[in-house]
Amino acid sequence: MTVLLVSDLHLDAARPATTHAFLALLAGEARSAEALYILGDLFEAWVGDDDPGEPGASVCAALKALSDSGVPVYLMRGNRDFLYGPRMARRCGATLLPDPCVVDLHGTPTLLMHGDLLCSDDAAYQAFRRQVRSPEWQANFLAQPLAARQAFAAQARAASREHQQGVAEAITDVAPATVAETMARYGVSRLIHGHTHRPAIHSLEVDGRRAQRIVLGDWYDQGSVLRVEAEGLALESREVRR
Structure with a gap:
């Protein structure tokens, strides 16, 4: 049977075709x-589990229906x-899956x-990530009214776009040394991830062994799906009709 993996759909009410x-x-x-x-960024923003809005409500209901049909659904933040x-x-x-995690896909860790x-290499982003992943920051944020959290998310998206435009493209991509060190630490020869929006299948060497890094694409202009x-x-691209 086929295992499907997707990432970076960035579902948002402003882009109904993708949903x-x-x-x-x-x-x-x-x-x-x-x-x-689903390896993260299913939604353009998620400001708390108490948000009843769309497309979250419809997508969560559809995922629940899939799960109820007998297909396991795994979510990564x-x-x-x-x-x-x-x-x-x-x-x-x-x-919910931890990031990172090792799973067995048809016999391959x-x-x-x-x-x-x-x-x-993106030091500014890594500092921001450490801040917002802390339990204290999250508790304070989730205690705010929903409207305030939504406003913060909009500001954060704008700041992210500005940051992306202000740094070299190589800095926003993965660092090869970090990839090799991470794969060696977990003892694997295959890594699957998203985030960079650069879909590709890369061959590399880790600890003297042949290895593979598969990058899932985003769903802005296409639907990127990995079939294992x-x-x-196979890393495939699906049409997103507008």
Whole structure:
């Protein structure tokens, strides 16, 4: 059977075509999958499990329906939706995964990550990540009214776009030394991640062994899906009709 992996859908009410494309995947191809893994940034922003708005409500309901049909759903937090909590997982019928984590995909131990930890040359982003991942910061943030949290998320997205434009492209990509060190630490020869929006399958060497790094694409202009089967894997692009 096929394991499906996606990342960086950045679902948002302003981009309904992407939401429709993902819902079609959940209602169609995913129903015959062995499992679905979502490696972060499913939503453009997630300001707390108490947000009843769209597209969160529809997508969570569709994920729950997929899970109820017998297909396991696994969710990883990304840099946009790092505030997923247990209530979100229950709404989706999903299992929250730590970042990083190693899973067995058809007999191959595979390291799954969102990917932002691998961009270690971006010191400003890594400092921000440490701040917002702290329990104290998250508790203070989630105690604010929903409208205030939504306003903060909008400001953070604008600041992120400005930051991306102000640094060299190489800094926002993964650091090869960090990739090699991370894969060696977990003892794997295959890594799958998203975050960078640079879909590709890379061959490399880790501790003298042949290794592979698969980067999932985003869903802005296409739908990037990785299919993993016992016979191999394929990184595919699906049309997002507007």
